[in-house]
Amino acid sequence: MNDEVRDIWNANAEFWDGRMGEGNNFHLKLIEPVQLEMLKIAEGMQVLDVACGNGQFARKMASLGARVTAVDFSEKFIAIARSRESKNIDYRVADAASAADLNKLPSGHFDAVVCTMALMDMSDISVLAKHAPLLMKKGGIFVFSILHPCFNSGASTLVHEMDDLSGQSEDRFGVKVRDYLVETERLGIGMAGQPQSQYYFHRPVSAVLRAFFNNGLVLDAYEEPSFRDIGDSERIFDNVYKNIPPALVCRLRRG
Numbered sequence: 001m002n003d004e005v006r007d008i009w010n011a012n013a014e015f016w017d018g019r020m021g022e023g024n025n026f027h028l029k030l031i032e033p034v035q036l037e038m039l040k041i042a043e044g045m046q047v048l049d050v051a052c053g054n055g056q057f058a059r060k061m062a063s064l065g066a067r068v069t070a071v072d073f074s075e076k077f078i079a080i081a082r083s084r085e086s087k088n089i090d091y092r093v094a095d096a097a098s099a100a101d102l103n104k105l106p107s108g109h110f111d112a113v114v115c116t117m118a119l120m121d122m123s124d125i126s127v128l129a130k131h132a133p134l135l136m137k138k139g140g141i142f143v144f145s146i147l148h149p150c151f152n153s154g155a156s157t158l159v160h161e162m163d164d165l166s167g168q169s170e171d172r173f174g175v176k177v178r179d180y181l182v183e184t185e186r187l188g189i190g191m192a193g194q195p196q197s198q199y200y201f202h203r204p205v206s207a208v209l210r211a212f213f214n215n216g217l218v219l220d221a222y223e224e225p226s227f228r229d230i231g232d233s234e235r236i237f238d239n240v241y242k243n244i245p246p247a248l249v250c251r252l253r254r255g
């Protein structure tokens with residue numbers, strides 16, 4: 001399955017890079033500010049960026065003074081990332097589901113490990129959950145963001161209802177959730193027009209966190225960013241996710 005997932009990311013890499021550039025609306029408005037707040041990048045900080053994609057967040061962290069090792073299992077994404085600014089960034093092809101690949105990284109070396117919007121794209125998170133604490137310095141942190149498993153996954157449907165309240169029409173936006181506790185995989189579209197559908201791996205929040213708790217990490221920050229401050233939109237996605245978070249961001253710490 002992991003090979004199939006990798007082939008799809010390789011097929012989508014160029015298209016994805018064209019749309020993502022140095023960050024799209026979702027990243028720049030919702031994810032990046034929260035992750036940077038949790039990471040508190042300082043000059044010379046050693047950061048491992050797992051599943052770095054085209055490297056946009058690695059470049060952001062390097063521009064703030066971090067020394068970044070950025071890995072992805074897609075050779076295409078790493079080639080794209082390497083073709084951009086790479087000062088203070090060491091890009092490598094590595095599979096986060098492979099113990100052999102993660103063992104090639106220096107142990108006890110990183111102040112922070114970050115994984116941006118990618119755990120729900122991984123067929124297996126247990127290997128990363130086991131190795132991340134070993135790669136971190138004592139007191140090191142693991143910051144990750146994912147699509148919110150409660151409200152933005154294959155187990156949810158976006159809902160737009162309109163009521164006529166004594167002549168006043170009112171729009172209501174929400175999410176219908178089913179089978180939340182069932183771990184499933186499904187094909188979906190991350191960006192309209194992408195060449196191939198990609199796999200999403202739905203796990204309830206408890207399953208994601210338990211993988212890390214079982215390896216000695218503790219949760220010390222949790223945020224649920226939304227489009228609350230964004231004005232009116234035509235898109236049901238933006239309207240639903242004003243008062244419901246489409247993503248969550250966590251910081252775990254090595255005790």
Ligand SMILES: C[S@@+](CC[C@H](N)C(=O)[O-])C[C@H]1O[C@@H](n2cnc3c(N)ncnc32)[C@H](O)[C@@H]1O
Nearest residue numbers: 009051052053072073074095096097116118122
């Ligand atoms: C939604 S993209 C996010 C990329 C980047 N972190 C960002 O925020 O722009 C998901 C990434 O996860 C990578 N990925 C999925 N499974 C992986 C694995 N087992 N090991 C390494 N990278 C993986 C994909 O190649 C893809 O680059």
